[in-house]
Amino acid sequence: MIANYGYQDGSGEYYITIDTDRCIECEGRWCVGACPQSLFVIEADDYDDEVATIAEGARKKLKEKCAACKPAGGHESLPCIDACRPGAISHSW
Amino acid sequence: MPEETKEFWRWSEKVWRDESIDWRGSRAITAGIDVGSVSSQAVILADGRLYAYHSTRTGSNSPDSARKALNGAMAGADMSQEDIRYVVGTGYGRVNVPFANRAITEIACHARGANYMVGPSVKTILDMGGQDCKVIRCDEKGKVQNFIMNDKCAAGTGRGMEVIADALGVPIEDIGRRSFEIDEEPPPVSNVCTVFAKSEATGLLKAGWSVNRVLASYCAAMAERVSSLIERMSVEPDFFITGGIAKNEGVVRRIERIIGIEAVRLPADTVLDPQIAGALGAALFAHALLKKEQKASAQA
Amino acid sequence: MIVAGIDIGSKNIQVVVLEDGTVAARVSVASGFEQEESARKGIEEAAAAAGVTPADIEYIVATGVGRKAVAFTQHQVTEVAADAKGAFALNPAARTVIDVGADEARAIRIDATGKVIDFAVNEKCAAGAGAFVEAMSRALEVSLRRFGEISLESTESIPMNAQCTVFAESEVVSLIHSNTAQKDIAKAVHDAMAGRVSAMARRAGLENEVVIGGGVAHNVGFVRALKDTLGVGDLHVLPEPEYTGAFGAALIAAQKVAEGVPALNPQA
Structure with missing residues (x-):
């Protein structure tokens, strides 16, 4: 499943995308520890696969949570994307 | 009043x-x-x-x-x-x-x-709920392949429509029909945020717009907002809309106009x-x- | 030399008149539905308060969302430029300027000369602006002033889940029904909004000293919540905070005249 979690801030509309099929084989679950805001959790999805997802309570606050990793002046690489070895996580900017 | x-x-x-x-x-x-x-x-x-x-x-x-x-x-x-x-x-x-x-x-x-409602032909679903809006792609068995959701805000949701119904004093079930009782399609209200759109609507009424024209303008803005979410995912027919707003033709037909794809309607005699x-x-x-x-x- | 700055917001219009570099008058009027008319009224009242006539004002610079809707001003600048100018003049140590108005909020990072380095704005969502707190105080049936004050008495941290003003209203109503104390609800509301404004400020970049302008800076509950959330030294409230933009615009007007830009009769 491809899960897209979107948010809007003053500069535009962005999406964090998780290709959860790639999570199934993942052993390290590196995303969980990599995000300074603890956005990622591993949960059984509706079809009983253990996959990464954005914590339910954080989905409404993405624009605040992600802001710290994205200062307006310059885009550096994001810790979540860097940590994910299966390449499941992407971010639309 | x-x-x-x-x-x-x-x-x-x-x-x-x-x-x-x-x-x-x-x-x-x-x-x-x-x-x-x-x-x-x-x-x-x-x-x-x-x-x-x-x-x-x-x-x-x-x-x-x-x-x-x-x-x-x-x-x-x-x-x-x-x-x-x-x-x-x-x-x-x-x-x-x-x-x-x-x-x-x-x-x-x-x-x-x-x-279940449409059959295995349904591939893209727009769920317009009270608090949020999601676009879902599924296979012929109804299993999710891809979905997209946004951080929650009343714009483009059932609750947003309720707020406007109250502000304009129009029963919510009449909004769709009345939004087409106009001479010419107005531009969408410029504010996405429901709170700001409400003040904008009041301003438009003061500027001499008819209630129906304001409704059309609001439905158009809601359709525009939702369509930008739909268009992030290529829409594969059959396309079906679920949730309370699916019953508001004022929004549904304007979405169809923007994305150029018709949504499946349930038969008139359906339960x-x-x-x-x-x-x-x-x-x-x-x-x-x-x-x-x-x-x-x-x-x- | 008499000049004026006018900040035309969606709710209010602020006018600052400068006479030889000193503030001669500050006036605020409601924007209403006829912005041009309200803006003229604002200029007339400000001129009267300064003891001059509108014709005596050599140069007017407009800022705010409605700056282009008003024909009689000689020059328009963005809210970011006006705020930076005004805040830096009021506090030359300011490096991050936060401005929270009724319908919009901005954060601006400036350098040691007052030049804008970065900024972030929110003008699309009521939840990140003063309208949010106003709506919640209405739901609680408490005056806005009192709403800010009582939140200072609370030490509770109740997280608010709703990120949208419309949904937050229902959340506040359910907090009232569950007998949560008014002061605790007030603090929860201010904390939630401070979180959003702080995220915006972080996008612009935080650097000491941090100053805050805009009408919402009068809300003591919000200022405390923002100070706690930002976690950077002190948060300095600018004097007459709602006039920061208009003051900055007036300073720009004075600069234009000093640079020899031909002065026109604003009423022409």
């Missing part, structure tokens, strides 16, 4: 039951309960066939709303909660359905419900209601899970 006491946002609550089915003769009674932020639905299946449903407004407490929806669906059928073998909860309050055997996300439930898609999907999951459980215990 509208009277203070009149609640223009209030939509009609609905109860339906298939009188031709005697539920006592069926082996598996299952239920799905969708506790949304604005409305709660319960669907009861008898051996996997739609038997009854009820749609009601969500109160301040999720467990109570879940019970209220289920009691409404059971009312008059001489059925009690013990007769229901498996319950799946869904919607934003799904973890607060105390008597549910399992919670499943509304994404999976809406896909499954739409698959189905796009607002129950989530609860229906949950009930179908409940039926499948019950069968799985029964099979496992038979083998043991």
Whole structure:
């Protein structure tokens, strides 16, 4: 499943995308520890696969949570994307 | 000026039951309960066939709303909660359905419900709920392949439409029809935010716009906002809209105009209601899970 | 030399009149539905308060969302430029300027000369602006002033889940029904909004000293919540905070005249 979690801030509309099929084989679950805001959790999805997802309570606050990793002046690489070895996580900017 | 006491946002609550089915003769009674932020639905299946449903407004407490929806669906059928073998909860309050055997996300439930309503041809689903809006792609079995959701804000949601209905003093069920009773399509209101759109609407009325023209302008803005979400995912027909806003033609037809694809309409004589898609999907999951459980215990 | 700055917001219009570099008058009027008319009224009232006539004002610079809707001004600048100018003049140590108005909010990072380095704005969502707190105080049936004050008495931290003003209203109503104390609800509301404004400020970049302007800076509850959330030294409230933009615009007007830009009769 491809899960897209979107948010809007003053500069535009962005999406964090998780290709959860790639999570199934993942052993390290590196995303969980990599995000300074603890956005990622591993949960059984509706079809009983253990996959990464954005914590339910954080989905409404993405624009605040992600802001710290994205200062307006310059885009550096994001810790979540860097940590994910299966390449499941992407971010639309 | 509208009277203070009149609640223009209030939509009609609905109860339906298939009188031709005697539920006592069926082996598996299952239920799905969708506790949304604005409305709660319960669907009861008898051996996997739609038997009854009820749609009601969500109160301040999720467990109570879940019970209220289920009691409404059971009312008059001489059925009690013990007769229901498996319950799946869904919607934003799904973890607060105390008597549910399992919670499943509304994404999976809406896909499954739409698959039942339309058939295996449905590929893209727009779920326009009270509090948020999602686009879901699924396979011919109704299994989710891809979905997209946004951080929650009232723009483009049922709650946003309720606020405008109240502000303009127009019953919510008349908005779609009245939004087409205009000479010429106006530009959409410029504010996305419901709070700002409400003041903009008041300003437009003061500037001499008719109420219908303001409604058209608001429906157009909502359609525009939702379409930008839909267009992020390539829309593969059949395209179906679930949730309460599916019943607002003022928004639906404007979405179709923008994306250039027609949404599937249920037949005029249908007993189905796009607002129950989530609860229906949950009930179908409940039926499948019950069968799985029964099979496992038979083998043991 | 008499000049004026006018900040035309969606709710209010602020006018600052400068006479030889000193503030001669500050006036605020409601924007209403006829912005041009309200803006003229604002200029007339400000001129009267300064003891001059509108014709005596040599140069007017407009800022704010409605700056282009008003024909009689000689020059328009963005809210970011006006705020930076005004805040830096009021506090030359300011490096991050936060401005929270009724319908919009901005954060601006400036350098040691007052030049804008970075900024972030929110003008699309009521939940990140003063309208949010206003709506919640209405739901609680408490005056806005009192709403800010009582939140200072609370030490509770109740998280608010709703990120949208419309949904937050229902959340506040359910908090009232569950008998949560008014002061605790007020603090929860201010904390939630401070979280959003702080995220915006972080996008612009935080650097001491941090100053705050805009009408919402009068709300003591919000200022405390923002200070706690930002976690950077002190948060300095600018004097007459709602006039920061208009003051900055007036300073720009004075600069234009000093640079020899031909002065026109604003009423012509």
